[in-house]
Amino acid sequence: MVANRLRLMVVTEVPKLASAAEYFFKMGVEGKRFRPTVLLLMATAMNISILEPSLRGPGDALTKELRARQQRIAEITEMIHVASLLHDDVLDDADTRRGIGSLNFVMGNKLAVLAGDFLLSRACVALASLKNTEVVSLLAKVVEHLVTGETMQMTTTCEQRCSMEYYMQKTYYKTASLISNSCKAIALLGGQTAEVAMLAYEYGKNLGLAYQLIDDVLDFTGTSASLGKGSLSDIRHGIITAPILFAMEEFPQLREVVDRGFDDPANVDLALDYLGKSRGIQRARELAKKHANIAAEAIDSLPESNDEDVRKSRRALLDLTERVITRTK
Amino acid sequence: MLFSRISRIRSTGSNGCRWFLSHKPHLQFLNPPAYSYSSTHKEQNDPFSLVADELSMVANRLRLMVVTEVPKLASAAEYFFKMGVEGKRFRPTVLLLMATAMNISILEPSLRGPGDALTKELRARQQRIAEITEMIHVASLLHDDVLDDADTRRGIGSLNFVMGNKQLAVLAGDFLLSRACVALASLKNTEVVSLLAKVVEHLVTGETMQMTTTCEQRCSMEYYMQKTYYKTASLISNSCKAIALLGGQTAEVAMLAYEYGKNLGLAYQLIDDVLDFTGTSASLGKGSLSDIRHGIITAPILFAMEEFPQLREVVDRGFDDPANVDLALDYLGKSRGIQRARELAKKHANIAAEAIDSLPESNDEDVRKSRRALLDLTERVITRTK
Numbered sequence: 001m002v003a004n005r006l007r008l009m010v011v012t013e014v015p016k017l018a019s020a021a022e023y024f025f026k027m028g029v030e031g032k033r034f035r036p037t038v039l040l041l042m043a044t045a046m047n048i049s050i051l052e053p054s055l056r057g058p059g060d061a062l063t064k065e066l067r068a069r070q071q072r073i074a075e076i077t078e079m080i081h082v083a084s085l086l087h088d089d090v091l092d093d094a095d096t097r098r099g100i101g102s103l104n105f106v107m108g109n110k111l112a113v114l115a116g117d118f119l120l121s122r123a124c125v126a127l128a129s130l131k132n133t134e135v136v137s138l139l140a141k142v143v144e145h146l147v148t149g150e151t152m153q154m155t156t157t158c159e160q161r162c163s164m165e166y167y168m169q170k171t172y173y174k175t176a177s178l179i180s181n182s183c184k185a186i187a188l189l190g191g192q193t194a195e196v197a198m199l200a201y202e203y204g205k206n207l208g209l210a211y212q213l214i215d216d217v218l219d220f221t222g223t224s225a226s227l228g229k230g231s232l233s234d235i236r237h238g239i240i241t242a243p244i245l246f247a248m249e250e251f252p253q254l255r256e257v258v259d260r261g262f263d264d265p266a267n268v269d270l271a272l273d274y275l276g277k278s279r280g281i282q283r284a285r286e287l288a289k290k291h292a293n294i295a296a297e298a299i300d301s302l303p304e305s306n307d308e309d310v311r312k313s314r315r316a317l318l319d320l321t322e323r324v325i326t327r328t329k
Numbered sequence: 330m331l332f333s334r335i336s337r338i339r340s341t342g343s344n345g346c347r348w349f350l351s352h353k354p355h356l357q358f359l360n361p362p363a364y365s366y367s368s369t370h371k372e373q374n375d376p377f378s379l380v381a382d383e384l385s386m387v388a389n390r391l392r393l394m395v396v397t398e399v400p401k402l403a404s405a406a407e408y409f410f411k412m413g414v415e416g417k418r419f420r421p422t423v424l425l426l427m428a429t430a431m432n433i434s435i436l437e438p439s440l441r442g443p444g445d446a447l448t449k450e451l452r453a454r455q456q457r458i459a460e461i462t463e464m465i466h467v468a469s470l471l472h473d474d475v476l477d478d479a480d481t482r483r484g485i486g487s488l489n490f491v492m493g494n495k496q497l498a499v500l501a502g503d504f505l506l507s508r509a510c511v512a513l514a515s516l517k518n519t520e521v522v523s524l525l526a527k528v529v530e531h532l533v534t535g536e537t538m539q540m541t542t543t544c545e546q547r548c549s550m551e552y553y554m555q556k557t558y559y560k561t562a563s564l565i566s567n568s569c570k571a572i573a574l575l576g577g578q579t580a581e582v583a584m585l586a587y588e589y590g591k592n593l594g595l596a597y598q599l600i601d602d603v604l605d606f607t608g609t610s611a612s613l614g615k616g617s618l619s620d621i622r623h624g625i626i627t628a629p630i631l632f633a634m635e636e637f638p639q640l641r642e643v644v645d646r647g648f649d650d651p652a653n654v655d656l657a658l659d660y661l662g663k664s665r666g667i668q669r670a671r672e673l674a675k676k677h678a679n680i681a682a683e684a685i686d687s688l689p690e691s692n693d694e695d696v697r698k699s700r701r702a703l704l705d706l707t708e709r710v711i712t713r714t715k
Contacts, residue, residue, distance in 0.1 A: 014534055016541045087503060090475070091496050110475045110540070113499055117472060117506065118533045124510060124526030133517040140514035144507040151500055 002036055006075045020107055020115035035081065035179055036074040038207065038320065042186050042200055043070040044313035046302060069130055069189050076139060077182040079123040084146045086116035091154065092237065135185045142181045149173030153239065158259050164245045168209070176208030199298045203317065206295035210324045213288035216241035217281055220272070223328045227276050235271060238262050242287065244271065247280030254278075285325070292321040376702035376709070377418075380425040384418055387425075387459050394508065420466065420565055421459040423593065423706065427572045427586055428455040429699035431688060454575050457512055461525060462568040464509040469532040471502035521571045528567045535559030539625065544645050550631045554595070562594030585684045589703065592681035596710045599674035602627035603667055606658070609714045621657060624648050628673065630657065633666030640664075671711070678707040 088094075089102040090109050096102055104112035120143065127136050152160075152170040160166045183204030187197035220243055222229035234241050240258060248254045254274040262268050275281065299317050377384075475498050506529070513522050538546075538556040546552040569590030573583035606629055608615035620627050626644060634640045640660040648654050661667065685703050 014537045014541065017534065017537045087499055090499055109495060110473075111537070113472050113475050113502075114533045114537055117469075117502075118530060120506065120510075121526045121529035121533065124513075125523050125530070128519040128523035128526060131519050133514065133519060136519060136522055137511075137514040140507075140510040143510045147500070147503045147507040151504065154496065154500065 002040070002071055002074050002078075003033070005071075006078055016107075016111065017115060017118055020103060020111050020118075034211075035077055035182075038179060038204065038317070039074040039077060039182055039186055040071070041313045041316050041320075042183050042203070043067065043190065044309055045299070045317055046187055046190055046192055046196060046200065047305075047307065047310050047313075066190060070186050072126055072130060073135070073182055073185050073189065076123045076126050077178060079119045079126070080139065080143060080146070081178060083116040083119035083123065084150070086112050086119070088150060090116075091150065130189070132189060135188055138181045138185050138188075142178050145173040145177040149175075149177075161240050162245065162248060162255055162258060164242070167240070167242065167245055171209060171212050172205070175212045176205045179208040180205035196302065199301055203295045203298040206291040206298070207321060207324060210288045210291040210295065210321070213242050213284050213291070214325060214327065216243055217284050217288070218327075218329065220275065220281065227272055227281070232268065232272075235262055235268055242284040243275060243280040245280075246283040247275045247278035250278045250280070289325055292325050296321045376426060376705045377422050379698065379702050380422055380429075383425050383456065384421055387421055387456055387463075388418065391460055391463060419597070420462055420568075423565060423590065423703070424459045424462060424568055424572055425456070426699045426702050426706075427569050427589070428452065428576065429695050430685070430703055431573055431576055431578055431582060431586065432691075432693065432696050432699075451576060454516055455572050457516060458521070458525075458568055458571050458575065461509045461512050462564060464505045464512070465525065465529060465532070466564060468502040468505035468509065469529075469536070471498045471505070473536050474498050516575065518575060520574055524567045524571050524574075528564050531559040531563035535561075535563075547626050548631065548634060548641055548644060550628070553626070553628065553631055557595060557598050558591070561598040562591045565594045566591035582688065585687055589681045589684040592677040592684070593707060593710060596674045596677040596681065596707070599628050599670050599677070600711060600713065602629055603670050603674070604713075604715065606661065606667065618654065618658075621648055621654055628670040629661055629666040631666075632669040633661045633664035636664045636666070675711055678711050682707045 085097065086103055089097055090104045090112050093104075094102045095105040102112075103115060107115075123139075127139055130136070149170050149172075152166070152173065156166070180201045181204070184197050184201040187200040192200070216234065218230055219232060219234045219241065220227055220230045222231065235244070238261060244254070244258065248258065251274045254271065257267055257271050257274070260267055262271070296318050299314050299321075302314065305311065305314075475495050509525070513525055516522075535556050535558075538552070538559065542552070566587045567590070570583050570587040573586040578586070602620065604616055605618060605620045605627065606616045608617065621630065624647060630640070630644065634644065637660045640657065643653055643657050643660070646653055648657070682704050685700050685707075688700065691697065691700075
């Protein structure tokens with residue numbers, strides 16, 4: 001439902017713009033729709049109903065209205081996300097994305113950039129329609145974070161590239177900010193207290209960080225538990241992620257290898273070698289688990305509820321904190 | 330005449346005008362009391378000088394923001410914020426004048442103290458619209474500049490590792506857009522957010538229209554005017570409207586502000602089109618001819634095509650061949666294309682002026698001065714030669 005409405009929201013006067021913006025909303029191209037899933041579950045999970053159950057009729061107008069607004073957050077979040085993907089692909093000169101040709105590759109850089117801007121503007125209009133200035137501020141901040149994260153990635157000095165702190169900050173901006181702040185927005189729209197909204201934020205943030213850390217690991221290991229079977233796309237693009245950063249703490253010599261850059265495949269192999277000798281992969285997994293646990297704690301800290309839908313959604317959110325760690329792709 | 334009118338008002342001191350004038354930072358040039366006729370008269374006649382000081386403030390804040398937060402992007406965005414690059418900073422000037430022009434004060438003059446907190450707050454918010462508008466404008470320029478080949482046209486600044494012109498343009502544009510979003514959000518007015526988000530959508534639509542026209546569309550006046558609205562007029566019309574809304578004006582007044590901005594913008598663009606052919610001389614072919622050389626068909630040619638259908642074939646052939654350009658100029662010269670474009674510009678300028686005249690009456694001298702300046706602009710937009 002959300003996906004279809006999303007597609008409809010992207011309609012425009014200029015057919016080319018429409019097909020450009022619609023590009024990643026195609027059925028089947030979108031992966032498992034991780035983010036919207038989290039958001040919709042979160043919406044239910046904190047549905048600490050303001051009305052007595054007996055007063056609630058099926059299809060209660062107030063509840064429906066709230067639900068529609070929370071769904072809009074999920075749509076807005078996806079638009080912002082896809083807009084940033086479209087631009088990132090132009091910046092990275094990528095030729096594929098989500099298993100198909102990237103938009104810049106298929107329709108040209110400029111159209112990809114314009115399509116991203118278009119999606120962003122539509123997201124802003126949808127945001128404004130919620131008439132909640134705090135939520136507008138939250139998601140505007142996300143847009144700023146996404147750009148900051150991308151800028152950080154593109155303009156690092158050698159010093160920064162080898163810093164775990166810089167990496168985690170960048171990861172927050174590029175990955176976790178969107179999901180944490182939209183979780184918070186869901187809570188605010190639901191009229192929750194600042195404390196509850198903060199719990200929603202903490203869940204999103206730590207889930208997002210855990211997700212990215214495992215993503216980093218999988219880029220090296222792929223679906224096998226051993227090294228070098230992953231796509232290695234990060235390192236080949238010169239993007240230094242958590243496993244390597246941890247390995248560098250054990251093997252300072254790895255730092256020189258990193259500084260030399262990874263255009264030379266021999267250098268990639270050398271780095272993988274050090275990585276294999278180190279506890280880099282394991283430590284990255286451990287850090288992911290730590291964040292996943294914090295996310296789970298946030299859910300456990302939510303105010304009690306006897307509503308079966310609420311409990312079910314919370315279990316699902318807890319389940320996600322497991323899956324995010326154990327997934328193999 | 331203007332001088333004498335002002336001196337009369339200053340001496341009466343009725344409705345608090347005298348102290349009000351002297352406490353408005355952007356009207357500092359009126360102090361001290363003794364000033365020569367000629368310099369003041371010239372300043373009175375120049376709508377841009379009315380808000381020049383305020384404008385510098387806005388421009389400096391913008392530049393500072395870009396330079397301090399992301400120094401690496403500074404070289405790209407900085408280029409566009411240089412004073413003088415954009416001529417007289419047309420858009421922010423209109424917005425700041427509009428802010429004053431509709432300052433139909435909600436407080437009784439006697440209750441207003443100098444540096445009234447409410448007024449200052451409102452003014453700051455309206456200035457922010459001017460900043461946001463510039464950020465959106467420059468972001469769209471940067472993104473429009475993204476090419477499909479990786480060549481570096483401008484050789485912008487030095488970075489730690491190679492960043493192509495394309496990447497800088499995209500990132501810098503994104504940076505500005507994201508800052509615009511945050512600044513918009515800080516105004517805590519969702520209607521204004523909606524208005525300016527729509528502008529971004531329009532800018533993109535307009536640019537896409539320009540990129541992807543069919544032959545049919547390129548020769549259509551209607552398509553051209555729609556594209557011109559999207560690319561030029563939407564930004565200024567909707568930000569004028571936003572200024573009005575922030576000022577707590579009614580929907581009707583906000584609509585007048587919108588109409589002013591829209592028609593001024595359209596008039597501006599139409600004259601721009603003419604000047605691209607005529608340059609600073611009244612005769613053809615002395616302009617830069619950059620539109621036609623880029624295959625962009627503007628109002629004068631569209632009008633000429635109505636008189637000379639054969640011109641259509643010339644247009645369809647494209648303008649890579651300079652001989653074709655000359656041929657088109659030839660037809661244009663024989664036609665009333667230039668004149669009709671000017672006439673249409675004048676028509677829109679008049680509609681803009683009417684919008685100002687339709688604003689609710691005000692006795693406040695600042696308000697009247699700003700409105701006169703806005704009217705003045707509708708003249709200048711038509712008569713300018715560059």
